[in-house]
Amino acid sequence: MRDPNPKAVLLRDYTPPAFLIDSVDLDVDVREKQATIRSRLAVRRNPAAKDAAQPLVLDGRHLELVSVAIDGRALAPGEYTVDEDHLRIAEAPAAFTLEAVVRFDPWANTRLEGFYASKDGLFTQCEAQGFRCITYFIDRPDVMSRYTVTLHAGRERFPHLLANGNQVAKGEEDGERHWAKWEDPFPKPSYLFAMVAAKLDLLEEGFVTRSGRKALLQVYVEPGKIDQAGFAMHALKKAMRWDEAVFGLELDLERFMIVAVGDFNMGAMENKGLNIFNTKYILARPDTATDYDYYGIDKVVAHEYFHNWTGNRVTCRDWFQLTLKEGLTVFRDQEYSADEYSRAVARIQDVRDLRAYQFPEDAGPMAHPVRPDSYVEINNFYTATVYEKGAEVIRMIYTLLGREPFRKGMDLYFERHDGQAVTCDDFTQAMQDASGVDLSGLRRWYSRAGTPRVTARGVYDEAAQAFTLTVGQSLGQGGEPLHIPLAVGLVGPDGVDIPLRLEGDAAASGTTRVLDLREAEQQFRFVEVTARPVPSLLRGFSAPVVLDGGLTDADLTHLMTHDSDPFNRWEAGQVLATRIILAGVEALKAGKPMEVPTAYVEAVGRILASASRDPAFAAECLALPDEAILAEQMEVADPDAIHEARRRLKREIAERYRTRFEGAFRHFTVTGPYSPDANAAGRRSLRNASLGYLMAIDDSTARALTFLEYRRAENMTDTMAALECLANSAGAERERALGMFYEKWKDEALVVDKWFRAQATSDLPKTLDRVKSLLAHPAFDLRNPNRARAVLHAFAGTAVHFHAADGEGYRFVAEQVVALDRINPQIASRLARAFDRWKKYDAGRQAHARGALESIRSAEGLSSDVGEVVGRALG
């Protein structure tokens, strides 16, 4: 038995590995229900190790050890010990060859970690610690080795045999079998190892890098789906050009492969030269994928490609440094998306996600710094904090340094650390050394959990023509203040930005200024301010903080209409809508009518009237804050009242502007062949936002229009927009559309996921009953992560039904966590995270949630993944 209460791993306990492994030679033999792995490792003692007499300890899990030998001599049972997690050899020479033979059944591997079977063959996932499920190894990222891999398998069933690097030999074997040998010229950590033995279709193209190097690009997909691979290939080429142009980074390989697989625990994985992707982030055709799916594919293909430099060429010393590669690579994919689509819209969407996922995480039991200082199960720390807040930290460095110095910092980082496994400090040091900017206060962001609050109050002195901004920060846990870049502008009464001159400046310059907030409280005095301004604070969301700007509704309406910073124009509308909805919540609870101020409704009217200038941006402005984000702003969250107040506001806007929404719906159609570009997608997004408002009225006219749209739609974006509206409506059109949809798409797994999701997230009463019956649907499969997520994680993300006052939502999800944990702990543990914010609810709900959490905790054989999440939630 594995330890039921595994100990936490601590950052401060880091020590260099006792041994290094210079080369790895794997021979992989695939048979019916069995893989046999023979490894030959060149091992030597690490000269940098603390103690030169340590035993050799190799990681290994779920492996059957057949034999082990040192320098060709088989070890006798007394010379080594094996337990659930390790192979230990007490007496090891200074340098030697270790050979081991292990066996396991990839078809029995439902954890989808290590080497496992999916429909079309066998695939790997090694990050963070999957390689130890393939062979015994020192499975940590600061052990970097050169890999050679030979795969043997049946030719018919596994025509493609792939591994990292270059194919150096191949041949036939007895019994309809074949083999292929691969060599990866780059030393790499084990988490970047990958291999595939499968039957797949291949799309390939040549590419010439900026410096003239030729490369072969390949995208492998399920047989018959080659018509859904083109956009991923297109995205890959775009991303490669972008990285050359923006960061001067080129592909370093002769061949770059992407393999799509239908069973995958996360989005995708950046294995050296052999990226493995969830089909969700590869497959797309206009009639099967939405604009948002295309956007996601573009972003994730770019993200994994960008890892080749930020992650692979320079990797992490240990898993506490995960944000070194993830925060930086997310920042890079965000910048790529901003350049390829609309910068303002991309920023708005990134911030909305940060607030919906990262802020609650940072306020709950799983809160951790972007560089955590402890973990039980590293898979639980692939979080919004490490990824998205980590990207915000990089963005703050970028904001403080400026574009050119940031690029110099990146260049220096690669110059110093190419081929190494390093820490977040190494990164910030390179940035500081290249730019001369003091990053000591910024570095503190790496070790502090929680979302800082920034308070700003402005005072205008008419006689002195001066505007004084007093800004404070707090994180409520002591420690030195953070360095917070606060981008501000001053918007005049005429709606025009006032040129900024801080007291002491020689002259006014620019209309946006990044203030360096380094103290707990600071004052900034702007002079030559000729009229009372409205301060536009935290422009572009220049830091991941909660801002209390002290602005009145009138100030916000002014910004909503005039701010030159599009992010803050959007933000002002969000803050106003939040105020209205939260006041509505109080009114509803007191049995009073909910008030919707005319000034706000009129400002919404102005958005609609000027929507054609930037339809995508207008659609963002029309989207009301998510229920999850609203819940975070209440002392005690009331999901039913939030839902009702938000619904009423939407309906009131819809009724007021019905004709305009109908007009926008008719006007913003897109003609010609489908394209997911920013312009076309933006028009569809405004059009579908308008449909959403009309369906907030949910009368027979709106339903008929939506159903007609459902039948007329030629692309999945419009189809899903209509279907999602109907799924939230009790009309007869609902079941008709859902039935037609399933009939048409039942053989397209990613589309069937959409069908499940639309039902699992419906607002209608009885959604839980529907979800329970979906579990019995022949197409439901708990073992497929995408399918499980489409139903269970989707349901657990709903505000109203998961948090139902009778506790049924909690009980149901708890049962599913336990069932899923027996199959796939990583996916189960993600589902358990739905309980994170349970203490934000009323006593009745808390009692139900506690009961549900305790029932999970007491389940037999619980994984350490779920154990850690539930333990922290209850602890």
Ligand code: ARG
């Ligand atoms: N490195 C991958 C990416 O972000 C994700 C790997 C996630 N691994 C995990 N165990 N959750 O591109």
Ligand code: ZN
């Ligand atoms: Zn990544």
